[in-house]
Amino acid sequence: MNLEKIEGTGSQEEKAGKLFELLAQLDPISAKYVVRIVLGKLRLGFSDMTVIDALSWMEVGDKSLRAKIEHAYNISVDSGLIAKTLKEGGIKAIEQMHITIGIPIRPAAAERLPTAKDIVDKLGKCVAQPKLDGFRLQIHLDKTGPRPKIRFFSRNLKDMSDMFPDLVAPIEAVDVQTLICEGEAIGYDANTDTFLPFQETVKRKRKHGIEQAATEFPLKLFLFDLLYLNGEPLLDMPHEQRYHLLKKLVKHDQNNPLQFIAEKEITTAKQLEEYFYEMIEEGLEGVVVKRMNAIYQPGKRNFNWIKLKRQEEGELEDTIDCAILGYYYGAGKRATFGIGAFLVGVFNKGHDRFETVAKVGTGLSDVAWKELRTKLDAAAVTHKPVNVECAKELYPDVWTAPEIVCIIRADEITKSPTHTAGKTAHELGYALRFPRFMGYREDKSPEDATTVFELKEMFEHQKSR
DNA sequence: TATGTCTGCCC
DNA sequence: ATTCTGC
DNA sequence: GCAGAATGGGCAGACATA
Numbered sequence: 433m434n435l436e437k438i439e440g441t442g443s444q445e446e447k448a449g450k451l452f453e454l455l456a457q458l459d460p461i462s463a464k465y466v467v468r469i470v471l472g473k474l475r476l477g478f479s480d481m482t483v484i485d486a487l488s489w490m491e492v493g494d495k496s497l498r499a500k501i502e503h504a505y506n507i508s509v510d511s512g513l514i515a516k517t518l519k520e521g522g523i524k525a526i527e528q529m530h531i532t533i534g535i536p537i538r539p540a541a542a543e544r545l546p547t548a549k550d551i552v553d554k555l556g557k558c559v560a561q562p563k564l565d566g567f568r569l570q571i572h573l574d575k576t577g578p579r580p581k582i583r584f585f586s587r588n589l590k591d592m593s594d595m596f597p598d599l600v601a602p603i604e605a606v607d608v609q610t611l612i613c614e615g616e617a618i619g620y621d622a623n624t625d626t627f628l629p630f631q632e633t634v635k636r637k638r639k640h641g642i643e644q645a646a647t648e649f650p651l652k653l654f655l656f657d658l659l660y661l662n663g664e665p666l667l668d669m670p671h672e673q674r675y676h677l678l679k680k681l682v683k684h685d686q687n688n689p690l691q692f693i694a695e696k697e698i699t700t701a702k703q704l705e706e707y708f709y710e711m712i713e714e715g716l717e718g719v720v721v722k723r724m725n726a727i728y729q730p731g732k733r734n735f736n737w738i739k740l741k742r743q744e745e746g747e748l749e750d751t752i753d754c755a756i757l758g759y760y761y762g763a764g765k766r767a768t769f770g771i772g773a774f775l776v777g778v779f780n781k782g783h784d785r786f787e788t789v790a791k792v793g794t795g796l797s798d799v800a801w802k803e804l805r806t807k808l809d810a811a812a813v814t815h816k817p818v819n820v821e822c823a824k825e826l827y828p829d830v831w832t833a834p835e836i837v838c839i840i841r842a843d844e845i846t847k848s849p850t851h852t853a854g855k856t857a858h859e860l861g862y863a864l865r866f867p868r869f870m871g872y873r874e875d876k877s878p879e880d881a882t883t884v885f886e887l888k889e890m891f892e893h894q895k896s897r
Numbered sequence: 898t899a900t901g902t903c904t905g906c907c908c
Numbered sequence: 909a910t911t912c913t914g915c
Numbered sequence: 916g917c918a919g920a921a922t923g924g925g926c927a928g929a930c931a932t933a
Contacts, residue, residue: 444930479919543916544910567907590906634907634926733917765913766921773922793922794911825902843908843909846924865908866909867923 483511487518497523504529506538506730507667509589531665533574533610536585538731542720542739548704551721551738558721559672559695560707561656563739565630565717566618569596569653573603573611580604595636598646599653602690606681612660613678615693620652626715627652631846655682656693656720659728670725671736708740718742741843750845750890752864753873753881754778755786756836757820758828759808762793769798771805775828776840776867777820778853780884785819786834787852787884788826789862790842795869808832821852837873837881842866845891854884862887 435447451470455463484505488497504526505514513535517525531537545551552558569592570585582600583593596617619628619636628649636642636649658678659666666674675695682692698704698721708719718741726736754776762772773793777786796804811832816822820834848855848863855861862884873881 439929441930481918565908586907588906592906630908631925637927639928735916762921764921791923794909795922797912841910842923848924850925863924865924868910 480505480511484514487515491518491523497526500526502731507531507665508535509538510535531612531660531667533572533612533660534581534583536570536572536589537612537659537667538589539568539570539587539614540729540731540737541733542737543733543735544739544741547701548708548740549701551740552698552701552704554735554738555721555723557724558698559675559724560698560704560719560721561693561695562654562711562714563717563720563741564616564618564627564654566616566627566633566651567592568614569617570612570614570659571603571653571655573606573608575604576609594639595642596646596651596653597642598651599689602653602688606690608681609662610660611658611662611681613655614657614659615653615655617651617653619649622650629846650689652689652691654691654693657728667728667730670727671722672724674728704740712742750842750864750894751870752778752789752840752842752887752890753837753876754789754840755834755878755881756808756811756832756838757786757788757817757822757834758831759805760791761829765798766801769801769805771801771808774804774808775822775826776838777822777834778882778884778887779879780821780853781879782884783821785821786817786878787821787855787861788823789851789853789887790840790864790867791826792838792840792867792869795841800869807836811835821855823850823852826850834878837876837878839870839873840864840867841870842868845887845894854888862891 435450438446438450451466455466458466481502484501485495485498487501488495491497500523501514501518504517505511508514508529508531514526514529517529521528545554568587570589572581572583572585574581582603583591584596584599586592599617617633619633620626621628632649633651636646636651637644655678658674658681661677661681666677669677679692682690684692696703696707698707704719704721711719718739721738721740723736729736755778757775757777759771759774761767761770766772773791775788775791777788779785780787808830813831813833816827816831817833820831842864844865846863846865847860849860851861851863853862
């Protein structure tokens with residue numbers, strides 16, 4: 433039964449029918465798990481790393497081979513190939529596995545620190561690069577055959593090769609035989625020489641009308657790392673050497689979509705802070721600071737790279753005081769607390785009502801979740817209060833009277849197609865990007881917390897920075 | 898044809 | 909993406 | 916110090932339904 437292949441008009445019905453047939457043949461226990469698969473609720477309790485442990489056990493009866501197998505997986509994300517190689521050639525074959533153009537490498541990720549000082553204390557002399565708010569891409573180029581082959585992988589290693597036809601020619605023009613590099617693709621407005629906000633960049637089509645999107649939303653691709661060049665893996669080379677090799681490959685040309693990320697050497701916290709504010713002035717997200725001698729560790733998130741984001745440094749903080757309007761039951765561990773997230777809103781004085789601005793599902797400890805659940809149950813009501821304006825798809829499992837005020841931090845205020853804060857017949861509402869709980873505001877009544885008017889002011893203000 | 902609902906993916 | 913938690 | 920598991924807004928795309 434191949435449900436995935438069934439598509440087009442009537443396909444949902446056909447899939448349901450096939451599933452029905454299958455369930456009818458199964459014993460109750462099997463049926464339970466099949467249903468969980470379909471609902472996406474099958475909780476296996478393991479991920480790709482568990483599979484790697486299992487392969488080690490298969491080979492030697494313990495997990496002593498884990499590091500070697502994991503490394504092979506990191507440079508060649510194809511668990512089927514890893515398993516096959518191990519089975520056929522043993523651990524020797526695994527050790528000899530190499531980077532292959534067309535098979536993605538697990539990307540390295542950055543840690544986060546709150547201040548420039550923390551970063552310089554940690555790294556000492558280091559380099560800083562602008563942090564752009566676009567798509568991270570891993571680019572594979574092979575020009576050894578009759579026709580160049582080029583592939584793009586997303587941060588989560590999805591193949592997005594068809595999405596960026598406008599980047600193909602500039603990359604193929606790079607003077608190499610084979611290449612794996614990484615960059616950030618971001619929408620760019622040539623008229624104003626500014627980058628587009630993420631919400632615009634993400635409008636890039638994925639399947640249809642791609643060519644038109646490419647002219648409507650031209651992209652720039654800023655390369656920031658080089659992992660493989662002309663048959664040689666570069667992962668073990670220090671950052672600075674990789675950077676300089678990469679630099680030689682990208683010709684500086686303002687009009688080329690293919691660009692090379694800037695980099696500034698940093699020795700003091702003050703320097704980093706100044707550079708950070710420069711980047712903020714340019715409307716960027718912040719900076720990524722890199723350890724100069726760090727090798728590229730695929731699949732790792734560690735302090736070789738550290739990001740410093742806009743709202744971290746003092747006065748630019750976007751913190752708003754919101755009324756809690758209801759909560760959702762949640763899944764997994766959160767289900768045991770009986771709450772997984774909650775709905776917050778701000779007061780609209782003109783309409784004398786609360787309008788939603790975000791759901792919040794992070795920022796509370798386990799203990800704090802349980803406390804919140806108790807608090808909210810004391811404020812629970814059976815129906816949506818008449819002075820709450822909320823889109824149907826955001827209706828919480830339990831409504832509460834708007835009487836608890838909390839502090840919510842966000843990276844950005846965005847225009848929202850769903851949230852109702854500030855929404856009118858002609859205008860979209862506002863929402864919070866990356867909302868998280870920071871604490872309660874016992875001293876404020878919900879009506880005296882942040883208002884829709886103030887939210888609007890904050891939105892206008894952030895545009896100009 | 899237009900709109901609503903849902904999924905998968907980006908951050 | 910952010911955050912918390914267990915190892 | 917790191918991996919894993921909770922959770923967010925919002926986009927395009929696929930289908931169903933009206």
